[in-house]
Amino acid sequence: MNEVNKAEFWDTLYKINSVGWDLKTPTPAFLDLFKSDYFKEKSKLLITGCGYGYDAVAAAKSNFDVTAIDFSETAIQFAESLAKKENVKINFLVNDFFLLDENYFQSYEIIFDYVTFCAIDPARRKEYANKIFQLLKPTGIFAIILFPIEKRIGGPPFAIDVDEATKLFSDKLELILSTDNINSIKPRKGRELLQLYRKSNG
Template sequence: MNLNETYWASRYREDETGWDLNRISPPLKEFIDQLEDKTIKILIPGAGNAYEAEYLFSKGFEQVHVLDIAREPLENLKLRVPSFPEENLHNVDFFKFHDTFDLILEQTFFCALPIEKRNLYAKKMTSLLKNNGKLVGLFFNMEFKKKGPPFGGNKEEYLTYFGTEFNIEILENCTNSIPPRQGNELFFIFKKN
């Protein structure tokens, strides 16, 4: 399976987006609600329909950047939020993207990548984060019966990718997941070393 732009674009066109909550993820909303500095530069990679970006923008965060390999979800965000800055919408392969950010939010992007790209993901995150920047989000804490995406995993595995590049501030069971994911998600805050 080639998880490229064509694959993901077709998932949006055919409305095969089972990961899409049609709203911001409750754990990320709770985290965002605690952010005070609205000048920070934020990236949401593999953002899909980017409800997190919409929420951040509505709260006055203006340096929110959204990245997706498929154009369709970026267009969906622009339809919902016409004033969202066009220059902050990046239709590009995550691994070919270059910039630096204070905060990167992870929401269902990591689990969409083939497992063999997880080390590359961790390394790419370090290059995209400024010194003391943070990677914050959710990982699945389960294995899936069918072949992915999504691809599952567990805390011990994730530590092998992120334990040397980041200070693991939090990596624990998520207490406010949506009901279908309750008990199957880990919330994390990783700070770049």
């Protein structure tokens, strides 16, 4: 289990191109959120586990102020090249998400996660939820596509129980949307769920 907590594990997968989670294109359900009321009048966006940066570039092209973080230096190098090619400005961070300190607290109006929550050590999921809360601005939105919502042994990706995840994030955030009626790619249809959470203004 410890290997998923190390940057070297993920960087090696990117180096040998063993990245089956990568869509090679922006996440369709994420694109659908860009013009939704949930993202309206919000700009500062953090993408966790950004990988090759397709979502980050798409968000930047839609005028979001994007910060994108990943463990893997190889992934970030590709993402930086993609951003340069597409002529967009993105703040890329090669860092451990769990190590983002008080300099980043309450900095983001939106945080987006797709296939990061399922990749971390399941024992650290509560720690992950707490970090999301720390990084969000008051009234900020946490958008997550839970995948894979199925019973499976081993990982990554590690199986996600929807009730368990909902309870975890709802401890400090308000669940405002939970739906499987999203634009999923064919192999993942019925195996993922979009949830949106809001941080209170208090």
